Amino acid sequence: MFTHLFGSNNHDSEARAQQRERMVEEQLRSRGIGDERVLAAMAKVPRERFIPNEDAGNAYGDYPLPIGAGQTISQPYIVAAMVEALEARPEDRVLEVGTGTGYEAAILGELASEVWTIERYLELADKARQVLSELGYGNVYVVQGDGSVGLPQQLPFDKILVAAAAPRIPESLVEQLAEGGRLVIPVGTRIEQQVQVVRKIGGETVVTAHELCRFVPLVGAQGWEQ
Numbered sequence: 001m002f003t004h005l006f007g008s009n010n011h012d013s014e015a016r017a018q019q020r021e022r023m024v025e026e027q028l029r030s031r032g033i034g035d036e037r038v039l040a041a042m043a044k045v046p047r048e049r050f051i052p053n054e055d056a057g058n059a060y061g062d063y064p065l066p067i068g069a070g071q072t073i074s075q076p077y078i079v080a081a082m083v084e085a086l087e088a089r090p091e092d093r094v095l096e097v098g099t100g101t102g103y104e105a106a107i108l109g110e111l112a113s114e115v116w117t118i119e120r121y122l123e124l125a126d127k128a129r130q131v132l133s134e135l136g137y138g139n140v141y142v143v144q145g146d147g148s149v150g151l152p153q154q155l156p157f158d159k160i161l162v163a164a165a166a167p168r169i170p171e172s173l174v175e176q177l178a179e180g181g182r183l184v185i186p187v188g189t190r191i192e193q194q195v196q197v198v199r200k201i202g203g204e205t206v207v208t209a210h211e212l213c214r215f216v217p218l219v220g221a222q223g224w225e226q
């Protein structure tokens, strides 16, 4: 109790910062994540604050973790790889589909000017909004709803990141992308997907396929049925 009241917080946060640095070097940089802005954001955001208490000690582990409502947060490397592929710029307005804990939204909040993030489970959206506000992310807005149809009230978006697996590229998300914009989304079966990058260039959409991945399903009007 006394250690908790008098001083363990500083030790804790120093120890966490060291764990983050190690995670950045051993899990990200060594595996090819090279964008210094992404690495700096991953070294800064306190991931343990977003992870349910019982797993907070595993916050910097090299694996996915349960986050409630039967959902999971990806391992740090996958978050970094998706965010790096998004190429978020300081002036960008970003949409994230699948808020989950809000961790990735915080990373995006470090990299872009404004982040809108949408989550279908109210309990997850509320919790994420609370943690993001405690940490001072005033440029991240959490909305509850079906993100497979995007967020038409706030379009257009320079970048859209989908953190759940889609059966195909949702038409609405492509429509809500600004000219020159970029959508990063796992597409495939419920079991296995491939990260796809969709770019809007001169009114045309260009799709490239990247690494294999495994996400929880995007459930919604332009995703999977329940």
Ligand code: SAH
Residues within 6 Å of the ligand: 067, 071, 072, 073, 074, 097, 098, 099, 100, 101, 102, 103, 104, 105, 118, 119, 120, 121, 124, 145, 146, 147, 148, 163, 164, 216, 217, 218, 219, 220, 221, 223
């Ligand atoms: N980016 C999150 C992890 C995402 S897990 C983080 O940093 O913690 C994928 C999330 O997508 C889950 O929380 C799931 O409930 C949500 N999801 C699935 N389908 C959705 C939809 N149609 N709209 C919004 N969120 C959805």
